[in-house]
Amino acid sequence: MAIVAFVGLGNMGGPMAANLVKAGYTVRAFDLSEAALETAQSQGCEVVSSAREAAAEADFIISMLPAGKHVKALYVDGDVPLFDVVQPGALIIDCSTIDADTARNVADIGEKRGISFVDAPVSGGVGGAQAGTLTFIVGGSDDQFAKAKPVLDAMGKNIFHAGDHGAGQVAKACNNMLLSVLMAGTCEAINMGVKNGLDPAVLSEIMKQSSGGNWALNVYNPYPGVMENAPASKGYQGGFQVDLMIKDLGLAMDVSQQSAAPVPMGSAARALFTLHKAGGNGKLDFSSLMQFYQDKKGE
Ligand code: NAD
Numbered sequence: 001m002a003i004v005a006f007v008g009l010g011n012m013g014g015p016m017a018a019n020l021v022k023a024g025y026t027v028r029a030f031d032l033s034e035a036a037l038e039t040a041q042s043q044g045c046e047v048v049s050s051a052r053e054a055a056a057e058a059d060f061i062i063s064m065l066p067a068g069k070h071v072k073a074l075y076v077d078g079d080v081p082l083f084d085v086v087q088p089g090a091l092i093i094d095c096s097t098i099d100a101d102t103a104r105n106v107a108d109i110g111e112k113r114g115i116s117f118v119d120a121p122v123s124g125g126v127g128g129a130q131a132g133t134l135t136f137i138v139g140g141s142d143d144q145f146a147k148a149k150p151v152l153d154a155m156g157k158n159i160f161h162a163g164d165h166g167a168g169q170v171a172k173a174c175n176n177m178l179l180s181v182l183m184a185g186t187c188e189a190i191n192m193g194v195k196n197g198l199d200p201a202v203l204s205e206i207m208k209q210s211s212g213g214n215w216a217l218n219v220y221n222p223y224p225g226v227m228e229n230a231p232a233s234k235g236y237q238g239g240f241q242v243d244l245m246i247k248d249l250g251l252a253m254d255v256s257q258q259s260a261a262p263v264p265m266g267s268a269a270r271a272l273f274t275l276h277k278a279g280g281n282g283k284l285d286f287s288s289l290m291q292f293y294q295d296k297k298g299e
Pocket residue numbers: 007008009010011012013030031032033036051064065066067070074095096097098122123124125126239240241244247
């Protein structure tokens with residue numbers, strides 16, 4: 001079975017690496033955090049002392065890092081760029097959510113040196129990473145996609161080929177911008193109904209079965225108590241943090257600016273989530289925007 005180097009074993013990368021081990025891959029894992037390394041070792045990864053050591057003999061190199069600057073430093077312009085050590089024929093799969101420009105730039109630099117790099121951001125959150133049900137949105141050539149797919153299958157359920165390099169990041173930005181708009185609209189409508197005496201559960205069911213039906217109403221109701229397992233019913237803990245949504249909306253605004261695509265709804269949603277964060281709610285699940293409408297300060 002192939003050797004996979006895995007760099008970035010945080011909330012997402014840790015469980016993703018564990019699923020590769022379960023699927024039979026040899027996983028050479030590296031993270032800057034000792035605690036993350038200990039967990040990875042307990043889950044069957046071979047822990048190594050540098051990204052370079054992880055990548056040297058790997059057939060696949062997967063990264064799951066916070067932002068574009070970390071990805072560029074890891075592969076291209078850090079102290080020990082992995083582009084200097086990857087073996088011929090290896091495929092690099094960057095699963096981090098980063099700006100499309102950096103993804104394209106790193107892929108271009110790799111291509112000039114005969115190194116294969118694809119962007120493959122994910123949707124599905126920590127729960128999806130743990131369950132191995134992530135959606136991967138890949139940007140790269142047909143051949144690169146075909147080569148990446150079996151590895152991604154071990155960590156996900158839906159594997160999409162969005163287009164050429166950077167297309168994965170653009171598609172992810174489109175999706176998360178739409179999600180933010182849907183969530184904001186859903187909070188707004190439920191709050192208006194409740195202020196007018198409606199039961200939030202009854203109103204939610206009406207809208208779910210009507211033309212306002214959407215993903216937030218179906219599986220992620222933002223009003224506490226309407227949906228037992230939604231973050232709203234657990235004090236907005238777990239789920240997808242406001243901070244991460246704001247990061248993704250920033251990436252969406254970059255895409256919009258570079259392509260002159262108008263995004264007034266996305267801009268409004270970004271402003272709402274930023275105001276909500278300013279109220280001290282950055283670490284709460286993004287459906288806590290409900291509290292912004294209710295004018296509750298981080299209760
Ligand atoms: P995280 O902060 O939990 O993990 C990032 C890890 O990268 C940390 O363990 C950190 O120590 C490590 N790291 C940073 N620089 C490194 C380097 N140079 N070498 C080795 N390790 C390094 O973040 P996360 O929640 O796992 O998110 C990772 C990526 O996935 C982000 O781009 C995020 O936007 C994206 N994402 C997150 C979610 C989510 O729900 N958490 C969902 C979809 C996508």
